[in-house]
Amino acid sequence: MAKEKAERESGKSFSYLVVIAGCAFSLLIGLVGGVFTGPSIKAALGLEQNNLSTVEAELTTQPAVAEDPSSLFAPMPGVFSPDKERFYADAGEFLVAIKYQGRTRYLQLTAELVGHDEDFMGKVETDVPAIRNGLSIFFTQQDFSQVSTLEGRESLRLATLVEINKIIGATSEMRVADVYFTDYITQ
Numbered sequence: 001m002a003k004e005k006a007e008r009e010s011g012k013s014f015s016y017l018v019v020i021a022g023c024a025f026s027l028l029i030g031l032v033g034g035v036f037t038g039p040s041i042k043a044a045l046g047l048e049q050n051n052l053s054t055v056e057a058e059l060t061t062q063p064a065v066a067e068d069p070s071s072l073f074a075p076m077p078g079v080f081s082p083d084k085e086r087f088y089a090d091a092g093e094f095l096v097a098i099k100y101q102g103r104t105r106y107l108q109l110t111a112e113l114v115g116h117d118e119d120f121m122g123k124v125e126t127d128v129p130a131i132r133n134g135l136s137i138f139f140t141q142q143d144f145s146q147v148s149t150l151e152g153r154e155s156l157r158l159a160t161l162v163e164i165n166k167i168i169g170a171t172s173e174m175r176v177a178d179v180y181f182t183d184y185i186t187q
Contacts (some may be wrong), residue, residue: 076178089112090111092111094108098139107186111182127167160179
């Protein structure tokens, strides 16, 4: 009887060991598969992280092609020139959760839009719900490590200007001239 009990105990410990080894092997296979196939799957689904430095580089270079929205919607020079009138539209406050290193981090900001045409900025004011929706999605796709730096904040501001003008279907003549973050908190 004691011999049978010892055999059953060794059989149980063997089956527990097999289950644990199987789980560890499955986890390892999943991790390796995710590392190698994750970027290609993200690219296929269009979920890749925005590269803010690329957008910033495109905005600081001279406009090359008129169809490129990055060069088309760069901040207008002389926004605060005394001979230009300025009209503002409040895009509101944003609080978005960003996944970063397995944790949820937060970006909170308030955006103000500036333009030089009163009628156009009045239309922009009526499009604020669409702008807020697009920017909420845009902000959640950002890399927290980039937006938490001063350079990243400025890159995000420039990329946000491009995104806003794309959302409202602006042209090179009738567009939002610049965007300002009046509050900006990363946590």
